[in-house]
Amino acid sequence: MDILKELMTYYSENGAYIWTEFYRHFLMSAYGVLFAGIVGIPVGILIARYSKLSPWVISFVNVIQTVPALALLAVLMLVMGLGTNTVILALFLYSLLPIIKNTYTGILGVDKTLKEAGNAMGMTRFQILRMVELPLSLSVIMAGLRTALVIAIGIATIGTFIGAGGLGSIIVRGTNAAEGGAIILAGAIPTALMAVMADFVMGWFERLLSPANSRKLS
């Protein structure tokens, strides 16, 4: 009970600070996933088309995923120095696997007969991609972005070790303070909350964009 009371006092006294760190934390995660989406979705489409490339690309991003987060950050720090950009690059790299893999699976999963129908109607390859393949695989791609964002929010907490701030700084401060249990919770709860919220919102988008719904919308 004591710890709950401490937690409430902490929130009421440091509200503004927590909010800035929360915002910062979210922005770092979102930028990482955004850039990974900008790079990953075209790459996914590309390897779905040229299937010879796919094992190479997929095993490459798989290898990235196996590097421990702290090690990746440390290596990137040597090259890029301290700060938010290094964290964003790390999150970018971690987000590539779910995004590329889901795009690849989504595009391959589109019914061949539909593509052939498009072809028969005289559509160009780009038109088939834009009007058939992408709309039908959009919800799978969104699922990739959703996974990536949730992972990114988790990993962004260790960004504090290279001076990027974020909710991780609150957690680390709690581990350094004597009897800092309440401070650790004060940092961990918003992080978990953000991940759950991101999962929920992205899940909502995913359902909205699924082929069954898009027919209703149009």
Add this chain to the structure above:
Amino acid sequence: MKKRIKLVLVGMMTAFLLSGCSLPGLGGGSANTIKIGTVTTSETQTLGYIQKYMIEHYTDLHAEIVGNLGSSIVMHQAMVNGDVDISAARYTGTDLSGALHMDLVNDPDEAMEIVQREFEEQFDQKWYDTYGFDNTYVLSVRQDVADKDGLEKVSDLESVADKYQFGVDNSWINREGIGYDEFIKEYGFEFNKIYPMQIGLVYSALNSGKMDAVLAYSTDARLKQFNLATLEDDKHFFPPYDASPVATNEVLQEHPEIDEILQKMVGKFDNETIIELNYQADIEKREPSTVAREYLEEHNYFEDN
């Protein structure tokens, strides 16, 4: 068309990452952002935020905290690389042995003089005069024991030390030049028994009566929390760890007003003040940023002097 937009975006992103510019929402452009480095301790964080708010109060510049750096060596490296412009607090003893690879010096003024000279020469950085506090080893006893045995200085322990249990930091006992053996040689007495432990435990061990004297850190908030007395190191056995801000000459030349701001802070924080600020952060569990803001508002951002 879409591909081209994507290409442009990818290009922009690479440019952002490589140029070291900040993305929207994560701090302003690098030219007008002053980066202040802090390590994990509350006192450097509070001082860092005080600097940040001072800079934002007196100038139009934006200041950003690069926090939770692993050690003062990491901070030093970050300053040399240009990732950090100002160190919130650096300690003479730490930098003598760490960044400069020199031997510790027992005279505080001499130590200060060396770091100021060497940092100017070797790293083109300005080491300011001390804030007014030092975070060094200090011998501490319970207030009632100090009153009863009439203890004020470390030498006063000589007559009673053979009855005292002495709790110390694990890493101190065998430290070369300033360890327990040298302590015995310098002060000429031994404690009854010596108990090495984690530094964080010595305060409660002393408070609960399990120890009669401990070797503590001189700015730890628990000295205030448990109302412990500290004894003057009358033979200057422990090396000085006076704290000062450090800034790169580059940032000072570019923004001379920062020099004035840091000068304003010199000499304004004695040990008592720092313990009070640490107390608010560590024991009352308030964020250093909140503590710093309140302190500055209370002191009117040092505008009067």
